Amino acid sequence: MNLSVSGQISIRGISGSPGICIGKAYLVDKEGVNLIKRYPISDAQISKEIDRFKQAVSKAKNDYAKIIESIDKTIEDNLDILETHMALFEDKMLYGRTIEAISTDKINAEWALRKVSRRAKDMFQQIDDPYLKARVNDIDQVTDKIMSSLFGAEDKKISDINKRVILVAHDLSPAEASQIQLEMIKGFVTDRGGKDSHTSIVAKSLKIPSVLGLGKAMVNVQNDDILIVDGSDGLLIINPDEDTLFQYEERLTKFEAYRAGLERESYLPAVTKDGVVLNLMANIELVEEVVAAKDYGAKDIGLFRTEFLYLDLRRFPTEDELFCKYKELVELMSPHSVTIRTLDINGDKVNPYLSVVEEANPSLGLRAVRFCLENEPVFVTQLKAILRAAAIGNIKLLIPMISCVEEIIQVKQALGKAIHELEQEKKIFNKDIPLGVMIEVPSAAIMADHLAEHVDFFSIGTNDLIQYALAIDRRNPQVAHLYQALNPAVLRMIKMTCDAAKEKGIDIVMCGEMAGDPINIPVLIGLGLTHLSMNSASIPVVKNMIRNIDSRKAESSMEKIMGLNTVKEITEYIINEYKDALPFQGTDESL
Amino acid sequence: MILKDGSTITRTTSVKNELGMHARPASRIAQMAGSARSCIWIHANSTRVDATSPLDILTLCAIKGTQIAVEIENQKDMDVLNQIIDFFETGFGESQK
Numbered sequence: 038m039n040l041s042v043s044g045q046i047s048i049r050g051i052s053g054s055p056g057i058c059i060g061k062a063y064l065v066d067k068e069g070v071n072l073i074k075r076y077p078i079s080d081a082q083i084s085k086e087i088d089r090f091k092q093a094v095s096k097a098k099n100d101y102a103k104i105i106e107s108i109d110k111t112i113e114d115n116l117d118i119l120e121t122h123m124a125l126f127e128d129k130m131l132y133g134r135t136i137e138a139i140s141t142d143k144i145n146a147e148w149a150l151r152k153v154s155r156r157a158k159d160m161f162q163q164i165d166d167p168y169l170k171a172r173v174n175d176i177d178q179v180t181d182k183i184m185s186s187l188f189g190a191e192d193k194k195i196s197d198i199n200k201r202v203i204l205v206a207h208d209l210s211p212a213e214a215s216q217i218q219l220e221m222i223k224g225f226v227t228d229r230g231g232k233d234s235h236t237s238i239v240a241k242s243l244k245i246p247s248v249l250g251l252g253k254a255m256v257n258v259q260n261d262d263i264l265i266v267d268g269s270d271g272l273l274i275i276n277p278d279e280d281t282l283f284q285y286e287e288r289l290t291k292f293e294a295y296r297a298g299l300e301r302e303s304y305l306p307a308v309t310k311d312g313v314v315l316n317l318m319a320n321i322e323l324v325e326e327v328v329a330a331k332d333y334g335a336k337d338i339g340l341f342r343t344e345f346l347y348l349d350l351r352r353f354p355t356e357d358e359l360f361c362k363y364k365e366l367v368e369l370m371s372p373h374s375v376t377i378r379t380l381d382i383n384g385d386k387v388n389p390y391l392s393v394v395e396e397a398n399p400s401l402g403l404r405a406v407r408f409c410l411e412n413e414p415v416f417v418t419q420l421k422a423i424l425r426a427a428a429i430g431n432i433k434l435l436i437p438m439i440s441c442v443e444e445i446i447q448v449k450q451a452l453g454k455a456i457h458e459l460e461q462e463k464k465i466f467n468k469d470i471p472l473g474v475m476i477e478v479p480s481a482a483i484m485a486d487h488l489a490e491h492v493d494f495f496s497i498g499t500n501d502l503i504q505y506a507l508a509i510d511r512r513n514p515q516v517a518h519l520y521q522a523l524n525p526a527v528l529r530m531i532k533m534t535c536d537a538a539k540e541k542g543i544d545i546v547m548c549g550e551m552a553g554d555p556i557n558i559p560v561l562i563g564l565g566l567t568h569l570s571m572n573s574a575s576i577p578v579v580k581n582m583i584r585n586i587d588s589r590k591a592e593s594s595m596e597k598i599m600g601l602n603t604v605k606e607i608t609e610y611i612i613n614e615y616k617d618a619l620p621f622q623g624t625d626e627s628l
Numbered sequence: 629m630i631l632k633d634g635s636t637i638t639r640t641t642s643v644k645n646e647l648g649m650h651a652r653p654a655s656r657i658a659q660m661a662g663s664a665r666s667c668i669w670i671h672a673n674s675t676r677v678d679a680t681s682p683l684d685i686l687t688l689c690a691i692k693g694t695q696i697a698v699e700i701e702n703q704k705d706m707d708v709l710n711q712i713i714d715f716f717e718t719g720f721g722e723s724q725k
Binding site: 120121123124125128129130131157160161164166168169172175176352 | 647648650651652654655658659678680681682683684686687689691722
């Protein structure tokens with residue numbers, strides 16, 4: 038952290054998504070505890086104070102009942118969580134004890150509630166079970182709700198923000214991010230999260246600048262402070278002085294002009310200077326993202342992540358529920374293809390309902406295909422839904438986290454079971470769909486030539502491949518900078534995979550974030566990759582890069598690059614060789 | 629099995645669903661217990677909690693297979709007791725693997 042004479046504070050974090058924005062800070066924090074006043078009450082006031090509390094609870098309950106009423110009853114299970122909260126409003130642990138605290142401690146209702154809720158949260162926090170630990174959130178939400186009706190204050194929700202602001206949060210969950218009204222938010226910064234964390238993926242798709250992993254933003258920023266978010270450089274500047282402000286405003290103008298130019302060209306084909314055509318596809322998580330993907334010029338959906346429905350429902354969806362979603366998606370995309378990746382629950386996205394046993398190392402644990410093979414009915418249900426949707430549109434099936442040949446054989450057995458059940462049930466389906474595996478575990482890259490004999494295509498998932506190959510947790514701000522796509526070891530693994538696919542004559546796609554960063558494009562073209570799937574917001578800039586590259590030159594520079602030892606050498610080599618093709622990032626160097 | 633212990637009546641069961649005790653069943657149980665005339669207690673992992681408090685029920689940390697005893701203090705709450713036991717027996721109505 039850097040404090041200047043003028044009061045300007047600079048904090049360095051990790052670039053979440055590129056771009057610059059300047060605006061006022063808006064702190065999103067659950068605990069407005071500092072605002073809670075504590076004052077004593079007299080004996081005579083006790084019953085009045087208890088009544089005030091009871092009224093606040095009943096108001097909160099009424100508000101909740103209205104929400105429950107407004108929710109579509111056909112998706113009743115979505116109500117579970119709200120109904121659970123309803124029950125908590127009058128839970129003895131909160132309700133009863135708050136009333137007790139008001140009368141025995143002779144304190145105001147707010148303070149009594151805060152005290153009781155703290156105690157309840159502490160109790161859950163100590164439990165050695167991730168699901169129960171997470172109940173702290175339920176207590177928080179219910180407490181917040183009562184607290185705000187005690188204050189008579191409006192509920193502060195992200196979805197209610199009504200001015201153009203920069204969000205400052207401890208962390209931003211996908212659920213919170215989905216509530217953001219884009220036109221209201223200029224950018225966001227968080228204390229947690231690292232490069233390629235879920236938060237950053239969200240930021241990139243929202244196309245707003247962000248800096249993550251700041252560590253100390255929440256304590257240094259106050260509401261309405263002027264902030265500069267330099268997402269390209271991973272820098273947050275609080276209360277900038279005039280010179281800095283002027284400098285950044287200039288940079289911002291240039292960056293916006295540049296980006297607008299790229300987007301105007303995004304309908305042009307992705308062809309290298311010497312005429313090699315690449316297929317740029319979109320990675321999506323929600324059906325709603327299809328429109329944006331098409332706007333950005335994506336042809337196919339190269340990766341559809343299917344976890345969302347599971348996490349949203351907080352239970353295993355039925356075959357029909359899954360089928361409806363997949364059907365909607367393939368119909369929207371038709372005749373273009375949709376690659377559906379089967380359930381990939383992992384450390385990022387753990388749902389307390391799915392993890393019964395706490396794992397010390399979730400990313401090395403029972404996740405993705407391992408989880409599916411252990412829980413075969415869950416897997417078969419999803420496979421059946423996919424096979425049924427394949428009768429309607431163009432689907433490819435992608436299995437995540439494959440680490441050995443045996444797993445593919447088991448997957449095929451599960452697939453056989455799904456087909457058998459569908460036949461028995463006389464449902465319409467299509468079993469002739471390409472089967473592919475993610476290459477994201479180093480052992481899969483090493484065994485690629487053997488794996489290739491069992492599948493129709495590979496999809497290189499660089500996010501995990503890099504993390505596993507380099508033993509770097511990309512969400513850990515302390516080591517996140519060591520997570521480097523251009524590490525020579527990573528490049529070798531990718532090359533092995535490409536060579537194996539070429540030799541066995543199967544298709545190969547790259548669907549990790551690596552494919553969305555222009556600096557990697559010469560390498561990917563040099564390796565002969567022609568199918569790249571990425572966050573759709575990255576498509577215009579990648580397309581522009583491709584259009585400025587000669588594939589023959591890329592091939593020969595690849596030979597040179599494979600001889601280099603360090604990330605630094607490789608990066609410098611690419612920047613030097615391709616400086617005219619590389620995009621303007623809005624950072625100092627590119628000015 | 630019904631045990632008579634002084635003035636209380638206890639029936640035993642176990643947690644049958646895969647996920648174990650979680651928020652939804654806990655709040656349903658609390659709703660059921662809320663209609664009782666007298667106190668209803670749930671025993672598990674050598675702890676006793678008030679069955680009308682979902683949070684209290686969660687603190688039992690009752691995973692699948694945990695032995696459960698439900699205790700009522702009033703003969704007239706037999707219906708509620710049976711309703712709660714049935715709810716456990718049917719795995720909280722969750723689909724089984």
